Amino acid sequence: MTTQASSVPNIQKKPRLGVAGRKRLLRAFALVVMLIYTVLTLFPFYVLLVRSFVGTKDSADLHLWIPEADDVNLDMQVGNLAVFYDLDLTDLKDALGIPRTEFLMARTTLRQVAEQYEIPEEEIKGFFEGFYTYNGWMTLLGGELYGTSFWGALIRTLIITIVSLAFVIILSIFTGYGLAGLRRWDQMAVYNVYLLQMVIPAMLILLPQYQMFLWIFGLFPNYDEPGWTRWSFQLSAIILINIKGTALSTMIFTAAITAIPKDLEESAIIDGAGRFQYVFHILLPLLKVPIVSLIVIMLPLFYNQFLEPYVYLDPANATLLPFIQSAVGQFSTNFQLIYSAIFASVVPLVIVYLMFRRLFVEGVMAGAIKG
């Protein structure tokens, strides 16, 4: 790309600025644009981290770094703490040595609590140390919601992501392998059906699709009661939706397998290999590039899937994003918690992305050139 200017220096005579000068100017300009864009891109992530440490009471002030933990205000009402910071009153009573049977009015302030039960104010401050700053993270990582926790949701997300990836790779290779053996007319007929995937949005078929799954689930009487059956049915519904194949996966595998010489398969079969053996032992290692391409494109889609899990999964079986969304319904005022949860949901994939960034860039460009 850079040769275009240097290869023709003596033909192009610019009076004001030489080719080298213009090139340098372009470089500098591009560098500035890239720098600004990088800063703007990273800014929301940084703010998300900072805001996950900013208590709800301070959120109207500008915070550009993590604030220092400040003492609890003893004039806070217990009820407000419970609403805005998800304070568990039983924990408070246990920690301060107040009998559980005592009833704390919502409008009692902490100072009144201290006076009423003769607890030194220092002890209350000690209990609330870092309470505002780490509130979001403590609630998120320790909290329970509709019978599930953050960790359970994360594990279910990982299960769905990994199983879907494995199946979509195997099934797409099968599709590509089958298509590579067919005549062109048949290939295009199948491929055209897969092309519909690009123009049919999930929203259009969501409602009838869900109705179909309900009919199928309804055939199993166990489905109605919570338990493993329900859990596995709901998760497999999501996985089935994930592995149904796309235009891109069909195309990259058909193209890659068609490019492999037919002699290879013939010699393998002469040596006594079945067709499955050929696929798993010979084809699979040869298809590393398209497999990586498919993984880097599908991984974010599976991990960040929201619509289908939100519809199909019970709150108790929720994956990460529906879990966060239902947490919002319950703690709609605790934005600190929401930002912590969002940050926690973003981090795993971003780490994977940064670790394998070379594969991502290559895979995405390969996919884009084919697509």
Added chain:
Amino acid sequence: MGVAPATSLEDQILESGKKKKRSKLERTRMLQDWAFIAPQFIIFFTLTIVPFFVAIPILFTDMSQFNDPQINPVGLRNFTALFTDPSVQRDYFPALRRTIIFVVLNYTTVYIFGLTLALLMYEVGFRGGFFTVVYLPLMVSGLAVGYMAVMLFSRETGTANLLLMELGILKEPIDIFSAEGTALILPLLVGWRYAGYNMAIFLAGLLAIPQETIEASIVDGTNYWQRLWKIYFPQMLPSFILATTMCLIGSFAVFDELVAMGALYVNPEAKLLSILFFTYGFQVERLAMGMTLAVITFLPLVFLGIALQRLQRRVQY
């Protein structure tokens, strides 16, 4: 795009020679090939195409929720409701207006972000590091992007608002929960999220242009602007069509970002069409009506998308 022809010369001769009579071995092989295609194809067909046929009978009933015990046929009432039923009109037309505004603005961000960055990258050479940064937002879920919008641009607590006001750039804070705020900020953030994807599409289009044509045009003394319009853009046409298809279908179906911005409950300004269909299906018990509206809205788009795909293929060859 497209699948490379699988036939070698030998195969072609074979095919033309005995087209009607295939050996038994060949036929078994072909059946096996179809068997390899079958598993994924059946899943795909059942989950993508069959729902249309499931939906058709429901469109003519008053089914109000999933597994509705009592379903009555109502004829074409769901279809005519758009012209006769004021409650549907009150929901549908504002949502349609917001959606169209969003689609138009979102389509411009495809070019503002994707095309500009691709051209920049093309001129200074491919930079893996910068690509990593541009593609990073795609690792973030739509839900997270919606919450980032709330975090940065809520009226009183938005960090970007507070920062811009501190710096004196903004006089009045932007309110993400107002009509203008949603209309402006949402496409910006969605465009930011898909910048890497669109950049990859456009960059692939740019890289497919033969170097000779560009060099020849430089020799002929064109300036950059002329080259852009006469050389780059015409040859990038398939990329433009692909980006258009993806943006059109994607922005009509935008959902996650809106949910994060409170569209399901508190923020009526973020109620776009997809939210409306979802609400009809799951919240207000007007399932059949929701399906009908979804079909009326999306079916023309599906056909438009198919037409664009055909156009893209024709342009490419």
